[in-house]
Amino acid sequence: MSQFERLTIDDIARLAEVSRTTASMVLNGNAERYRISAATVERVLQVARDHHFTPSQSARALRSRRSNTLGLVIPDLTNSAHAALAQALESQCREQYRYQLVIVTSDEDPVRETEGIAHLVSHQVDGVVVVPCTADAPRYEQWVKRLPLVFADRRVETSTIPYVVTDAAETVATLVGEALAKGAREVVYFGGQPELSASRDRLAGYRHALATQGVAEQDDWVFQRDYQRESGYALMKAWFETHGRYPEALFAGSITLLEGVLEFINEAHRLAQAPGHLMTFDDHQLLDCLPLQIDAIVQDSGQLAEHSLRCVFSLLEGKAAPESLRVPAQIHYRQRRAANQ
Template structure:
């Protein structure tokens, strides 16, 4: 037996001396519609406030077929880009009258499926998802259950709507500008090679080399996942392979940069570093590093706003299109 007392709307009605129907109408905002006396409305609301009572969301869901909740599934909250996305989306959803449920997949397909199933069981009105695979059929199946928008990543060869950063163009610019300074060696540290961020960022990297008539060293292109420890491992592998640090390093996420910097700090205390450090994603702490780091800044606010606006459009049975969100480069080491 529970030690906690859970009041029902019938209890509030009894305490206020009104019928259950009257209490329900008052607490669900329909008092004016049914011309309930102001004094009765005040009495019911006062009793409810004194007992910290809120109407059942389950009952409201049955009446309106809307839960006024949305779901967001991201790989992990320790990823800065996804944490900023979640924080911004939560505030926007609250302003729009929705509660946002946030769940993590740890970039594992099985956990992602469980997270989505739990959100579906809670009958969220819409779902925003950072996919961890290219399983187009699975995501298409979910999109038939509720409004679904892919965020930050798209599913390759799928027509599912997405809102992602136009990464390729800014990576191209960052690498091309670095090569223009006479650099001939840029190690590439990337995440899961099949995911769209990896495809887009690697494409920008390769295009930049092509634009100057050069070919990157395939032995200096590393892929693992976007975890910090992978950045450390790739920096270790690169150093072992060359017997030194490369001229430049491009980390395809700030978590990979953290790992690479951890290796450098552990072994050389930043006394010896690559001449150029480049990164996708940005953080203010990079302003205080002993060596300047040029980074690509994603627009988390625009990613969140465009994602939510598309969910709202789908809820209104409107058609939507995918969106590419521009990014910018934070030049801490300006090209000469």
């Protein structure tokens, strides 16, 4: 037996000494429509306040066919980029649409991701934003007849589901190209799962920069594993042990990979030795506090959230979804700032 008391509308009706129908009308805002007296309304509301009672959201959803909640399936909330996207979505849901956001994490596991989507659907969310962890389109398309589903941050190229992603290729090409233009002739790339669209876009930008600057990619420059901190550490450790030094320049495909890289550099050399030019996709304010000057690509979480929600609500209202969109990113230059000081 649970120690917690779960009040129902029948309990409120009994305590207020009114019928269940009257209590329901009052609590659902229909008292004036059915000409319920002010005294009765106040009595019911006072009982509800005294017992911290709110009407069942599930019951409301059944009546209105809207739950006023959206779901977000995201790989990892410890990733600052994903956390920033979740925060932007939650704020905009609440402030602009009067919706609540329900978040589940996939931990980059397709099975867990599917279970998370199913859980949200079973709780009658009105739509779902997904940061997909696989390129397997049928995993997602099975849901599109049930509710609006939109991809954010990543896309699935073989799917027709609309997406909103960062224009990573162009920004990575700019950042890496500038390092090459300044004289770097060895730029190592650490990336995540190669099947993910984000990984392909970032690697494409890196390779475009090499081609534009006339630099041939070497066999020991590109390594892809996943976006976990442990992978950044392992990749940096392996590269250093193989070459006996750090690369001339290094691009980390995510802030989590960079965390692992910095962990190894700190453990091995207390940050006194490092790649001559460090670059990363995604930014964090703590990078301002490091002795190493790390240039970072900054995603526009607000725009990603805004356009994702616009897609969801267009579909929810029976309209055609807006076209998929690539949101521009910015570069936070720290090395340039340090050179000018």
